[in-house]
Amino acid sequence: MPETVTREAIQARVNEALEEFGAEPSDITPDATFEALDVDSLDLVELGQIVQEEYGVELKGEDMPKLKTVGDAVDLIAERAGV
Amino acid sequence: MRDGCALVTGGSRGIGAATARALSEAGWPVAVGYRSDADAAQAVVDELGQGVAVQGDVSDPEAADAIFKTAEKKLGGPVLVLVNNAGITSDNLAIGLTDEDWDRVVSTNLSGAFRLTRRALRPMLKARFGRIVNVSSIVGLKANPGQANYAAAKAGLVGMTKTIAAEVARRGVTVNAVAPGFIDTELTAGLDQSDGLVDHIPARRTGTPEEVAACVRFLASEDASYVTGTTLTVDGGLSA
Numbered sequence: 001m002p003e004t005v006t007r008e009a010i011q012a013r014v015n016e017a018l019e020e021f022g023a024e025p026s027d028i029t030p031d032a033t034f035e036a037l038d039v040d041s042l043d044l045v046e047l048g049q050i051v052q053e054e055y056g057v058e059l060k061g062e063d064m065p066k067l068k069t070v071g072d073a074v075d076l077i078a079e080r081a082g083v
Numbered sequence: 084m085r086d087g088c089a090l091v092t093g094g095s096r097g098i099g100a101a102t103a104r105a106l107s108e109a110g111w112p113v114a115v116g117y118r119s120d121a122d123a124a125q126a127v128v129d130e131l132g133q134g135v136a137v138q139g140d141v142s143d144p145e146a147a148d149a150i151f152k153t154a155e156k157k158l159g160g161p162v163l164v165l166v167n168n169a170g171i172t173s174d175n176l177a178i179g180l181t182d183e184d185w186d187r188v189v190s191t192n193l194s195g196a197f198r199l200t201r202r203a204l205r206p207m208l209k210a211r212f213g214r215i216v217n218v219s220s221i222v223g224l225k226a227n228p229g230q231a232n233y234a235a236a237k238a239g240l241v242g243m244t245k246t247i248a249a250e251v252a253r254r255g256v257t258v259n260a261v262a263p264g265f266i267d268t269e270l271t272a273g274l275d276q277s278d279g280l281v282d283h284i285p286a287r288r289t290g291t292p293e294e295v296a297a298c299v300r301f302l303a304s305e306d307a308s309y310v311t312g313t314t315l316t317v318d319g320g321l322s323a
Contacts, residue, residue, distance in 0.1 A: 042208065042254065049205065 005055060007078045013054060014074050017047050030071035037070075047073065055081045084110045085212060088158035089303070090150070092116035092141055092199065093169035095124035097268035098218060101292035102166050105300040107131040111164060114154035116141070118169070133158065141169045141195030142187070147202040161206035164303045167196035167240070168218040170233075172270060177231040185232045192236035197243060200258070204251060213256035214303040217244050218295075221264040221318045237262075241314050248312030257311035259302045264318025265289045286319030 015028050023037040034044065041064060048059035057080040059067075067073045089106045093099040094115035103113045104127070112133035117124035124136035135157040139150040154162055170192045173184040196217055207213025222230050223237030241260055248258035265271055265280065267289050281287060295317050301307055302315065316322050 040253070042250065046205065046208065 005081055005083060007074070007083050010051075010055070010077050010081065010083065011074050013050070014047065014070065014077070017050050018043075018070065021046070028070060030074065031069055033069050034067065034073075044073075051077050057081050085163055085210070087160040087163035087206075087210065088112040088114060088154060089164035089166070090114040090116060090137070090154050090162045090199075090203075091166040091168055092150075092195070093118075093218075095120045095127060095136075097270060098263065098266060098292045098295045099166070099168040100127045101296035102168060102299045103127050103134065104130060105293070105296040106164060106166075106303060107134060109300055109304065111303075112158040112160075114150075114158060114162070116150055116169065140191075141199060142190040144198060146195075147198040150199070151202050161210060162203055163207060163210060163212055164214045164216075165199060165203040166216045166218065166299055166303070167199055169195060170218065170220075170236075170270070172230065172233050174229045174233070176229055180231060188232040189236045189239075192233065193239040193243070196240060200243075200247060204247075204256070207256045208251065208254045211255045213251070213254075214307070215244075215247070215256070215258040216299045216302045217241075217258070217260040218299070219244075219260040219262045219314060221262050221316060221322055224262055224314075224316070225322050244314065245312045252311050255308070257302070257307065259307075259310060259312065260314040261295060261298050261302070262314050262316045262318070262322075263290065263295045264316070264321040266295055266317075267291055284319045284321050285323060288319065290317060290319055 018028050021039050021043040044064050051057045057077050089111040091099050091103045094103045095117040103115050107113050113131055114135050114137045115124050115127050116137050118140050128134040128136045137150050137153045139146040173188050217240045219240040220237040222234045244258050244260040298315050298317050
């Protein structure tokens with residue numbers, strides 16, 4: 001994990017991934033639900049692979065149902081990354 | 084043509100070699116996976132428009148990533164068609180089947196196919212296109228004494244095919260299986276055909292690797308875009 005990882009960097013990477021998955025950039029806010037963004041379980045698995053590669057953080061299958069909003073995901077990734 | 088390639092495991096002979104040729108005819112650059120017979124794999128590659136031979140033992144958990152990286156690098160694009168064809172037999176009646184016979188067959192024929200499929204999915208999901216074809220067997224659907232291990236692995240492929248198909252269908256990725264009956268290959272060369280085996284086949288003959296390859300080619304095509312989770316039997320009517 002790079003020393004310089006910040007919560008802002010994680011937020012930006014998550015937003016970028018969500019845009020790749022087809023979410024409207026203007027709709028992506030911390031309170032936005034994945035359901036509203038039309039981000040599905042398969043997208044979340046892909047997000048998990050991205051953060052594992054970039055931050056060495058593992059999102060497990062059992063974490064996925066708990067992640068309802070963009071903020072939930074950023075919080076969990078930041079917590080696991082020790083930010 | 085899409086910017087990617089096809090990978091056929093067990094591509095050095097039999098159904099795999101015929102499938103590599105069929106996918107090449109369909110326009111795909113083809114990675115021909117093989118475990119031990121480099122010369123045979125290269126001979127298949129030499130017949131293709133664009134191709135490469137890729138060594139790897141799919142029963143090795145580390146193999147999937149190495150095989151994909153080589154194929155992607157040598158053929159310059161993601162694997163968008165995966166044909167899990169590598170398969171072995173180690174026959175005996177169940178009462179005499181050893182743990183080793185069981186594990187070897189399941190780890191190559193089923194676990195290997197799973198790991199290659201898992202590795203294939205991410206690039207396919209990203210491309211919003213992918214075709215996975217698992218080469219099962221009629222033995223996965225119908226009894227064949229002496230092959231409990233092979234039957235379990237081949238039936239396992241059918242179940243895996245259905246579930247993964249449902250997981251990824253919304254991204255344009257299809258997962259199907261073919262279930263060949265008695266096909267003229269080295270794998271079936273040991274079977275005694277003089278004992279009336281062929282009489283049980285409505286077509287009254289064994290099949291050719293090319294007849295199976297044609298079905299794989301269809302399932303891998305754009306035309307098969309709404310076919311997923313299915314198992315196409317190619318058996319001359321044996322299971323009808």
